[in-house]
Each structure stands twice: as C-alpha cells, then as structure tokens.
C-alpha cells in the first residue's frame with residue numbers, strides 16, 4: 434500500500450519536473466538555446482496566479498487563463514529583448530544570459546511580492562479521494578490530469594496543425610524553413626510563448642502542494658536533469674525523465690537515509706550519463722520536437 | 723539605376739562576404755521572365771553564394787537584387803519566398819523527420835489560397851514516386867527521391883522563379899534526365915523562370931537559353947547557351963568532363979554541409 438501511495442506522489446512530482454523539462458526541450462529543439470531560467474519562469478507563473486486569483490480576486494479558472502496568457506507574453510518579451518540579439522553568439526554567452534535572467538526573475542519576485550511565502554487559493558486543497566487504504570489529494574490528481582491533458586494537446590498540435598508542423602520543420606532545418614516561407618523568427622517567439630505557458634501551468638499546478646516563494650524555481654535544476662535523462666531532444670522523453678526522477682525521489686526518501694532524496698535526480702543523471710549518454714529517447718527522436 | 727524592363731530578376735554589382743572572406747566580388751546578372759538561365763563554375767567559384775544572396779539567406783555588402791523592379795536584397799528569406807522566389811538548396815535539405823506529404827504541405831505554409839490542394843495533386847503528378855512514399859519520413863528517401871521532394875516542396879510555394887542549386891548532384895543518369903525533363907516542363911507549362919546551377923554543364927546548357935560562367939566570385943563569361951556550348955574554354959573545362967561518366971563526377975564534388 435505504502436508503495437502505491439509513494440508511486441502516486443512520485444508521479445505527481447514527476448509531472449511537475451516533466452512540465453518544466455518540456456519547456457527546456459521546446460526551446461532547445463527550436464533555437465538550440467538552453468533556457469536555464471525555465472524553473473524561475475514557473476516561479477513567476479505561481480506568483481502571477483497568486484496575483485490574479487488572490488489579489489485581483491479572479492475566479493480560479495479565469496485566473497489560470499490569465500496566468501498562462503500573461504506569462505506567455507513575458508516569454509515573448511524575453512525572447513525579443515534578451516535572446517534575439519544573441520542569435521549567432523557563442524552558446525556560453527546565451528547560457529550566461531539565461532542564468533542571469535533567473536537571478537533577475539528571483540530578485541524581481543522578491544521585490545514585488547516580498548520574501549515571505551504565499552499560498553494560492555484553489556479548489557483542490559484539503560480534498561482527497563480514498564481508494565481502499567490509499568488517499569490521493571485533489572492537488573496531486575490535478576497535477577497528473579493537467580499534465581496528461583497538456584501532453585495530449587501538445588501532441589495533437591505538433592502532429593496535426595500546420596503551425597505545429599511548421600515548428601517541427603523550423604527545428605529540423607532552419608534555413609530550409611526560411612526557404613519555404615516559414616517566418617522562423619516569429620516561430621521562435623511562439624516557442625518561447627509556449628514554453629512560458631507550460632511553465633505557467635506548472636506553476637499553477639505546483640502552487641497548492643508547495644510554498645510560493647522566490648526560490649521555488651530551483652527545482653528547475655532537477656527538471657533539467659530529467660530533460661537530459663530523457664534525451665534533451667524529445668518531449669515524451671522529458672515527461673518520462675521527469676517521472677523517473679520524481680518516482681525515484683520518493684522511494685529514495687523512504688529507503689535511503691535522510692538527505693538522499695534531494696540528490697536522487699543527480700544520481701540518476703550520473704548513472705544515465707554512464708550507461709546511455711545520449712539519453713533515453715535520443716536515437717528515436719533525434720531532432721524531432 | 724535599375725532597368726525595370728529587363729525582367730524578372732536583376733542582380734547588380736553584388737559583393738557578399740563570409741565574415742572577412744569575400745565570396746562574391748561584384749556580380750551582375752539578369753534573368754528575364756520565363757527564361758531558363760544556367761550558372762556554371764568550378765567548385766568554390768561562388769555559385770551557391772549568389773543564390774543565397776538572391777533568396778535573402780545572405781545579405782550583400784554592396785549591390786542590389788531586384789525582383790520585377792522591386793528591391794529585395796534587404797528582406798528576410800521567408801519574405802523573399804513569399805514574393806515568389808523558391809530556392810531549392812544545394813544538398814536538398816528536406817525536413818528529415820516529416821513525412822513526404824508533410825514536407826510538401828509545409829512548403830505551402832505561407833499560402834492561404836484554394837490552389838494548395840490542386841498544387842499538391844500536381845506535384846504528385848509530376849513525381850508519381852512521391853505519391854507512393856507520401857507517408858514515409860523524408861529522411862528515409864534516396865538521394866534522387868529527396869531531390870524530387872525538394873523540387874516538389876518548392877513548387878508548393880507556387881513560385882514565379884525557382885533557384886535550383888545542383889539538382890543533379892550525386893544522382894544516377896536516369897534521375898538526371900528526369901530532373902532535366904521536369905525543369906523544362908515546369909518552365910514550359912507553368913511559365914516558371916529558372917536560375918540553375920549545375921556541375922553537369924551539358925545538361926544545364928541543353929535546357930537553358932542563356933548561361934553565365936563564374937570564377938573566383940566573378941562572372942568571366944556569359945552568352946547564349948548555344949554559343950557557350952561551342953566556346954573552346956567551356957568545352958575543355960566543363961563539357962570535357964562528360965567522358966568521365968557520372969561516377970567520376972560524383973566524386974569530383976564532395977557533399978558538404980552549410981552552416
């Protein structure tokens with residue numbers, strides 16, 4: 434029973450990692466840039482949710498929509514102002530920009546919302562579903578369900594819409610995408626908007642089970658490890674990587690001495706880099722969004 | 723400064739650089755509407771760079787490119803494409819993880835008109851082999867099939883001008899003949915203007931009306947294709963290759979990747 438209970442909380446934590454990891458992968462596949470501030474984008478999403486729902490008093494669903502839209506706009510602005518001028522610069526310079534962006538976002542959040550923790554009102558907290566001995570919190574259900582829906586939407590988008598296919602084209606061969614008339618620069622903005630929207634959803638979903646504070650984005654580092662485990666090149670890989678890390682973490686917390694749980698992600702990453710450096714999904718999904 | 727009457731594409735005194743390296747040293751050329759024009763030259767002469775400059779992938783430091791009298795040399799390549807110039811790049815550059823069908827449909831990304839579906843049918847009619855492979859990822863196609871796909875994808879733009887960069891490179895004689903026939907047919911049936919780069923000078927001069935010869939970033943000779951075929955230099959340096967056969971020609975030119 435305990436095992437099943439752990440499995441479920443592992444899955445829900447893994448979904449959060451997976452959502453952030455998909456944000457990494459989306460941007461990396463399209464633009465070959467790594468956005469180290471992806472976790473901090475999620476933090477900003479949680480604060481925006483707090484702002485729209487708790488301060489502005491929006492109903493939950495409307496507040497979530499407002500959070501997604503506003504963070505997507507922030508994503509586009511970041512791309513236009515900070516990253517577009519960096520096209521063609523060496524990767525480490527881009528890396529420094531996004532690491533710096535993370536610092537800026539944390540400082541901004543601390544300055545605007547203060548450093549004491551916040552809680553986002555939501556319809557889930559406190560409710561549980563009981564299945565025999567297992568109890569599943571509504572918050573965890575929401576995370577799992579939200580992730581499943583989002584993955585289905587993303588899959589359909591990339592598979593069936595002309596914009597999604599054009600995005601795949603742009604990430605497979607940038608110059609050829611230009612030659613067929615795809616506005617590649619606008620696609621990049623869109624990719625940033627999408628990964629910001631993913632971060633917003635992650636922020637909204639994680640807020641009920643975690644404290645909203647400026648440093649909550651540090652789980653982005655674990656999500657980054659999850660993305661590498663998944664191959665850093667595939668969206669399904671990102672989710673699977675996230676689930677592996679999330680589940681392993683829960684069991685490490687139970688069976689290993691205290692303190693080990695937080696290092697699980699890196700242990701898995703190291704094992705992965707030894708056994709299969711290209712990641713789980715790399716060969717199958719190379720260069721596919 | 724620009725002579726609008728001259729027709730579809732006018733390139734005037736362009737100079738294009740790769741960083742400090744000057745690849746194009748002042749080139750002018752004209753492609754009149756409805757013409758097939760060949761651009762010949764040895765490896766490294768700068769032919770590909772000329773096409774990239776026309777399609778907007780590279781910006782010329784000096785000079786101008788006009789399409790139907792309008793300057794296009796400051797436009798992004800996607801905008802140039804939407805103006806009706808389809809660039810079929812060296813090495814084909816299909817989208818390897820998209821299916822054949824998706825490759826073709828994404829070629830019409832910028833179009834909203836009702837003609838897209840008919841054009842798709844047309845492309846499958848030009849290249850029946852592609853129809854059979856429509857569900858297959860393009861990366862699995864042979865070189866010749868990928869070349870057909872690249873040309874088909876460019877056609878989906880419904881272009882008025884096509885820039886073809888060595889479409890016969892590395893292909894068997896059967897495919898070379900097929901490509902030549904298709905280029906002629908596109909020109910005759912759809913009135914598409916063609917600027918064609920070819921290592922296979924015989925094929926290029928056979929299907930073109932006019933030709934330019936490049937060397938070291940400059941144009942060193944230009945004339946009607948008929949007269950170029952008879953020019954001693956051309957016979958020696960370009961048409962002399964034909965006795966070596968396809969295999970020799972294939973090795974002569976190494977496939978390289980651009981960045």
Ligand SMILES: Nc1ncnc2c1ncn2[C@@H]1O[C@H](COP(=O)(O)OP(=O)(O)OP(=O)(O)O)[C@@H](O)[C@H]1O
Pocket residue numbers: 740743745763764765766767768769770771772812980981
């Ligand atoms: N990416 C690049 N960076 C630096 N120099 C380049 C680059 N691409 C081409 N060049 C140089 O520019 C010159 C012209 O190259 P270009 O590719 O236009 O020649 P080409 O006539 O198309 O040759 P080929 O027949 O081999 O395709 C060559 O001297 C080449 O070395």
Ligand SMILES: [Mg+2]
Pocket residue numbers: 769770771812887
């Ligand atoms: Mg070339």
